[in-house]
Amino acid sequence: MTASKFPQSPSPPVPQSLPDWETGRRGDGGSRTTNSLSRAWAICAKDAAQELRRRIAIASIFFFAATSVTLVSFAVGPFGLPLEARDRVCSALLWIILFFCAATGLPRAFVREEETGTAFALRKVAPASLTLAGKTLFNYILFLAIAAVTVPAFAILLEWRLPSAGALAAVLVLAGYGLSVVSTFLAALVARASQKNVLFVVISFPLLLPLLLSAIAATVEAAAGPVPATPLRVIVAYDGAATCAAYLLASAAWED
Amino acid sequence: MLATTLEARDLTKAFAGPPLFSRLSFRAEKGLVAVKGRNGSGKTTLLKILAGLAHPSSGSVSVRRGEKELVGDDRRLAVGWSGPDLAFYEDFSALENLRFFSRAAGRPAADPDLLRSLEEVGLAGALDRRVGAFSTGMKQRLKIVFSFLFDPPVLLLDEPMIGLDAEGRSIVERLVAARRRGGLVVLASNDPRDFANPDQVVELGK
Numbered sequence: 001m002t003a004s005k006f007p008q009s010p011s012p013p014v015p016q017s018l019p020d021w022e023t024g025r026r027g028d029g030g031s032r033t034t035n036s037l038s039r040a041w042a043i044c045a046k047d048a049a050q051e052l053r054r055r056i057a058i059a060s061i062f063f064f065a066a067t068s069v070t071l072v073s074f075a076v077g078p079f080g081l082p083l084e085a086r087d088r089v090c091s092a093l094l095w096i097i098l099f100f101c102a103a104t105g106l107p108r109a110f111v112r113e114e115e116t117g118t119a120f121a122l123r124k125v126a127p128a129s130l131t132l133a134g135k136t137l138f139n140y141i142l143f144l145a146i147a148a149v150t151v152p153a154f155a156i157l158l159e160w161r162l163p164s165a166g167a168l169a170a171v172l173v174l175a176g177y178g179l180s181v182v183s184t185f186l187a188a189l190v191a192r193a194s195q196k197n198v199l200f201v202v203i204s205f206p207l208l209l210p211l212l213l214s215a216i217a218a219t220v221e222a223a224a225g226p227v228p229a230t231p232l233r234v235i236v237a238y239d240g241a242a243t244c245a246a247y248l249l250a251s252a253a254w255e256d
Numbered sequence: 257m258l259a260t261t262l263e264a265r266d267l268t269k270a271f272a273g274p275p276l277f278s279r280l281s282f283r284a285e286k287g288l289v290a291v292k293g294r295n296g297s298g299k300t301t302l303l304k305i306l307a308g309l310a311h312p313s314s315g316s317v318s319v320r321r322g323e324k325e326l327v328g329d330d331r332r333l334a335v336g337w338s339g340p341d342l343a344f345y346e347d348f349s350a351l352e353n354l355r356f357f358s359r360a361a362g363r364p365a366a367d368p369d370l371l372r373s374l375e376e377v378g379l380a381g382a383l384d385r386r387v388g389a390f391s392t393g394m395k396q397r398l399k400i401v402f403s404f405l406f407d408p409p410v411l412l413l414d415e416p417m418i419g420l421d422a423e424g425r426s427i428v429e430r431l432v433a434a435r436r437r438g439g440l441v442v443l444a445s446n447d448p449r450d451f452a453n454p455d456q457v458v459e460l461g462k
Contacts, residue, residue, distance in 0.1 A: 035362045042359035046345070053347045117343030120309055121402065124337055125361035127328065134360075256310045 036130060043126065043134025044141070047109065051142075061105040061142070065150045068097045073157035090160045091219035094151065095212055099179070101146050102139075106183035107200045109135040110191040110254070119191070128254040129247055132184060136246070140180040147172045160223070167222035174232060175215035178239045182207055185246040188253040211238050258322035260334060260409035261285040262306065262440055267315035269301055275313065276301055277460050287455030288436040291444035297461025299444035300339055303414045306442060307337035319410060333361055338403035339414030346388030350379055350398050353387060354405060363406055373401045377427055392419035400428055411441045417450050 051058050072093050081089050113119040122131060151172065155162060162168055186204050190196040214234040221228030267280040276298030282289070291299050304310040306317055308331060319326045319334055326334050344353045351370055358365040374380055377397040382390065387398065396419045403411055416428050433452070435441050443450060 039360050039362045042356060046356045046360070050345065050347055116346065117341060118345055120304075120339075120341050121344065121357060122360070123309055124307065124332065125357045127332070130360075256304075 036133075039126060039130050040133040040137060043122075043131055044137040047135060047138040048141070050112075057105065057108060058142075061101055061146060062149060064104050065097065065101045065146055066153070068100065069150060069153050069157060072097065072154070076158070086160065087220050087223035090154075090158055091216045091223060094154055094219065095175075095216050097150060097154070098143075098147060098176075099208070099212060101150065102143055102179055102183055103201060103204065105142055105146075106139045106180065107187040107190070107196070109139055109184050110187040111196055114191040123255060128188070128250040131254060132188060132246060132250040135187075136181050136184040139184050140177055143176040143180050144173070147176060162223055163225045164222055164227070167227045168219060170232065171215060171218040171222055171228065171235070174235045174239060175211060175218070178211045178235060178242050179208065181239070181242045181246050182211070185242075185249070185253060188250065191254075211235065211242075214238065259285045260326075260440065261318075261320045262335075262410050262442070263318045263320070264306065265316050265318075267302070267305060267312045267317070269298060269305065269310075270313045279315070280458070280460075281315075282456065282458055284440055284442070284456055286436075286438070286440055288432070288451065288453075289440070289442040289456045289458060290451040290454035291442060291458045291460065292451075293460030295446065299460055300341070300414050302458075302460065303337065303339060303412045303442065303444050304341070307335055307339075307412050308332060309337065321409075329362065333363065333406040334408050335410045335412060336403035336406065336408035337412045337414075338399040338416060339412075340418070342399050342402065344387045344395070344398060344402075347386060349382075349384060350374055350387055350390075350401075351383055353398070354401065357402065357405060361406060365405070373404065374398075377401055378423060393421055393424055396420050397424055397427070400431065404431070409439045411435055411439065412444075413441065414444045415446070416443065417445065417447065 076089065076093070110119075113122055126134075151168070154160065183204065186200055186207070190199040190203065193199050214231045218228040218231035218235060221231060261283065262285070263283040265281050268278045269276045276296075280302070291302060293299050301310060305312050308317070319331050321330075321334070344350075345356070348356070351367065351374065354365070354370045354373070355367065358370070371380070371383070374383065377400055379394060379397055379401075382394060387395065390398065396416070400413075400416060403413060411432075413428075413432070416432075417425050420428065429452070432441050432443065436455075443454075445451065
């Protein structure tokens with residue numbers, strides 16, 4: 001680290017710890033991985049700090065969730081559903097609410113960078129893959145926070161008894177990850193489009209449909225008791241495929 | 257210490273319509289390269305391409321350290337950039353912005369170093385203020401700090417004097433004069449006063 005970033009002498013200052021372009025050396029794999037994680041975390045923490053300072057965006061997502069759950073509980077529950085259809089209908093309604101809450105908040109990750117003009121500065125310091133990783137991490141945490149509030153409220157208001165909370169938590173954690181990865185990637189893709197909100201919903205529908213159908217099937221099974229092994233395997237496979245595709249295509253989606 | 261060379265080969269950039277510039281080539285490793293041209297001649301686009309922030313329609317840009325071509329993070333951080341399209345997070349202070357960018361780049365800087373950089377461009381009195389409350393000149397000064405943040409051997413400055421008062425102009429002139437003696441500065445501007453005896457001139461839109 002130099003005492004000052006600015007040149008004080010005829011030649012530029014020589015950093016005590018020379019950057020790689022000065023030395024030609026490559027860092028070892030372990031420290032590079034740690035470095036990548038800390039960079040992605042820095043982007044995630046920045047997004048969180050921005051949202052917490054503005055508050056309005058996060059508040060609107062939670063308000064949307066609260067309104068949806070309340071409306072659904074008044075319209076169909078707890079006694080408006082026949083017992084045999086309850087798990088299926090409640091699972092579908094829960095994921096519809098979670099999907100639309102996510103669709104309200106998750107695309108902001110990249111759209112805001114373009115709208116405020118900070119995208120160039122971000123592109124100058126971090127590769128697309130790390131930016132995508134950091135923003136996916138923030139969106140995933142946001143999704144889990146939404147789910148942590150919405151699911152208990154939904155279960156209480158609709159008197160939906162779940163014998164296996166652990167199985168439902170596994171479904172939420174795994175499907176929420178896929179939802180976050182795909183939503184964040186699509187946000188990068190549509191960030192510079194003129195009709196970004198419409199485009200996001202239109203593109204996300206076919207891409208997220210397999211995930212949402214598997215998540216609903218897994219939730220129905222989790223509500224019945226056993227661990228939903230088959231739909232969970234599908235979700236894990238979807239998560240893996242989505243992560244690989246997003247990583248490989250991040251640069252094409254985010255950079256010029 | 258190996259010299260860093262910036263080379264543009266046969267660069268062409270076209271949006272809709274005729275190309276902004278066509279088959280543009282130059283090579284520089286030290287001194288000041290002045291990029292001149294009328295409004296809309298492609299100065300900003302050229303500097304973005306050199307910075308790796310935009311792709312040319314054809315041609316290529318390489319940044320070499322000795323014989324080795326820099327790629328990825330090495331290339332990204334070896335080329336400092338500031339331009340009209342550069343913006344900062346308005347909810348954060350200047351220090352918070354710089355702290356974030358240094359961490360996201362994987363080269364976290366200590367706060368005293370960042371504070372010293374801000375002091376050198378005259379932003380010491382605005383440390384607690386959000387960037388959203390900065391004047392145009394203050395944002396321009398912060399852009400200069402950003403371009404120097406990773407001590408890059410190649411510096412691309414697009415209209416660095418816009419919005420600056422006399423003191424701000426003199427700070428930038430001093431920094432450019434010092435940097436061009438040991439490294440490379442590519443400076444684009446419409447104002448001939450911004451170039452003091454350039455070592456090379458790239459004229460666009462002739």
